Amino acid sequence: MYFKTCHECGLEQQVNPVAGRYRALCSQCDGVLISYRPGFSERGLGFALAGLVMLFLSAVFPFLSLEIAGRSQNMTLFSGLETVWGQGYEFLALVIGLMVLVLPAVLLLLIVYFLLLFRWMYKAPSHSAWVGHVLEWFTNWNMADVFLIGVLVSLVKLSSMASVYPGLSFIAYSCFCICLVGALSTLDHHQLEEWQDQESEGYSEEYSNPKAMLQRCWALLFTAVICFIPANILPVTITTSVGQTYPGTILDGVIVLWGMGSYPVASVIFIASIFVPVAKILALTYLFSSVQFGMEGRQRERTTIYRLTEFFGRWSMIDVFVVAMLVSLVQFNNIVAFYAGPAVYAFLAVVVLTMLAAECFDPRLIWADSQRKTA
Numbered sequence: 001m002y003f004k005t006c007h008e009c010g011l012e013q014q015v016n017p018v019a020g021r022y023r024a025l026c027s028q029c030d031g032v033l034i035s036y037r038p039g040f041s042e043r044g045l046g047f048a049l050a051g052l053v054m055l056f057l058s059a060v061f062p063f064l065s066l067e068i069a070g071r072s073q074n075m076t077l078f079s080g081l082e083t084v085w086g087q088g089y090e091f092l093a094l095v096i097g098l099m100v101l102v103l104p105a106v107l108l109l110l111i112v113y114f115l116l117l118f119r120w121m122y123k124a125p126s127h128s129a130w131v132g133h134v135l136e137w138f139t140n141w142n143m144a145d146v147f148l149i150g151v152l153v154s155l156v157k158l159s160s161m162a163s164v165y166p167g168l169s170f171i172a173y174s175c176f177c178i179c180l181v182g183a184l185s186t187l188d189h190h191q192l193e194e195w196q197d198q199e200s201e202g203y204s205e206e207y208s209n210p211k212a213m214l215q216r217c218w219a220l221l222f223t224a225v226i227c228f229i230p231a232n233i234l235p236v237t238i239t240t241s242v243g244q245t246y247p248g249t250i251l252d253g254v255i256v257l258w259g260m261g262s263y264p265v266a267s268v269i270f271i272a273s274i275f276v277p278v279a280k281i282l283a284l285t286y287l288f289s290s291v292q293f294g295m296e297g298r299q300r301e302r303t304t305i306y307r308l309t310e311f312f313g314r315w316s317m318i319d320v321f322v323v324a325m326l327v328s329l330v331q332f333n334n335i336v337a338f339y340a341g342p343a344v345y346a347f348l349a350v351v352v353l354t355m356l357a358a359e360c361f362d363p364r365l366i367w368a369d370s371q372r373k374t375a
Helices: 040-058 077-086 090-120 128-141 144-158 168-186 189-196 203-208 210-233 250-259 263-292 299-329 343-360 363-374
Strands: 002-005 012-015 022-025 032-036 064-068 071-075 163-166 237-241 244-248 336-340
Touching (some): 012 032, 040 168, 064 299, 071 077, 071 299, 077 090, 077 299, 090 299, 128 299, 144 168, 210 250, 210 263, 299 363
Antiparallel strands (some): 064 071, 064 163, 237 244
16 A cells, blocks of 8 residues: 555545556546556567567568559658658658657667666666656657558548559558557556656646746647648648649648548548647647636546547648658659648648647646645
């Protein structure tokens, strides 16, 4: 029997461990206080090592092949990034490369290193806290699974104009995503925290100065709202076909897919690129305002809203990845070619800024007033 402080509402409460696999929830906000998964390190190591092998194979073989009017074009992951870079979108190519290849690779390496330390060392070394924080940050910004969904959406969009053939790299990258999700889902963060024998750092400083925290959150959110306007007004893709130019916005892409009869894909793009960003902006506005003006009640509902906002926020990157795939694969100058439009950077800024705003917000402030009154 011991006491544990909830990371989401700040309430300290008694925990009674039991034998075998278990999970204890916070009595106030239903957050996970502690869990125990026997053998999680072995499963995590297996998934992580297999994922590294699959990621290496995905960089070696062709990713996709496209055939239009008897002309074919092959694309690897690196040649796709090179094409985006060559069109003058260097920053976009760097961001995609980081989120799709570099961060997932480093994330798996950190998981392997962290779990090996956990298995071999009785007491955590001093640098394990830094490794744990980096691992958590990389987990939040890893976009490999989102990229894979974006690739599938691109295949559906291209199926009406060309023949698309997945390569060995596509199969390897799909297996890599499965391994990555498996490695992350098997991690027992609570056992790792107990092994490190530390509480979360930096909370007291932010908690004691909610005004400064809210100012940062509002600044990031307001900037995201400004960027959301050109992201939806300006063209996100520019298509050239037989000498004609056709700019298209995000909503235009949804309408085209719906007209093709691809209702599930059109719904995915609409939800990820329009509904989720709007919902996230409204949800963050509500959360920030509730803390700013000392709203009482509905703490559980607001905490749930925060969890959903953090979970679904990164999926808005699907449309950015779709644009990158179209630009990388469809470059038949005399027949048809896709180019990135100016809205890509604006939409990328919306996704990144809203994610940063959610990260800056401390959900324990939702419960601050009720806890002070209880005390």
